[in-house]
Amino acid sequence: MEPAQFELAGVNFGARPVVVLRATETDGRDLASRSSNSIRVNADSTHFVAQERPQLVIAATRLVVDAVRDGAALPACDQTPLPSAGGICE
Numbered sequence: 001m002e003p004a005q006f007e008l009a010g011v012n013f014g015a016r017p018v019v020v021l022r023a024t025e026t027d028g029r030d031l032a033s034r035s036s037n038s039i040r041v042n043a044d045s046t047h048f049v050a051q052e053r054p055q056l057v058i059a060a061t062r063l064v065v066d067a068v069r070d071g072a073a074l075p076a077c078d079q080t081p082l083p084s085a086g087g088i089c090e
Contacts, residue, residue: 013038017067017074019060021087023047037067039077041087059085 013035021043022028032040041060045052059081067074074080077089 015073017064019064019074019082021049021053021056021060023049037073039063039074039080039082040090041077041082042090044086044088053086056082056085056087059087 011034015037016035018032018035018038020028020032020038020040022040023046024042024044025046028040032038039060041056043049043053043056050057063074063080063082066072077083077087083089
């Protein structure tokens with residue numbers, strides 16, 4: 001059986017809020033560039049971001065949910081809880 005293809009390849013998110021939590025070994029620019037309403041954050045972790053930086057994942061999830069509920073744009077990264085949760089704004 002062949003592995004499933006990455007299903008987000010080529011998807012454009014328009015202005016939907018997107019927070020990209022990137023592992024140290026990855027770039028994340030491609031995914032962040034698919035939305036005009038995105039934040040890219042270095043999680044300073046391996047690919048196990050949820051295990052290594054759970055508070056960062058929670059903060060990012062809350063930002064996206066709040067932006068969707070309010071119909072608002074994401075604030076600048078440095079104006080969010082992401083840095084205090086361990087993220088490095090890019």
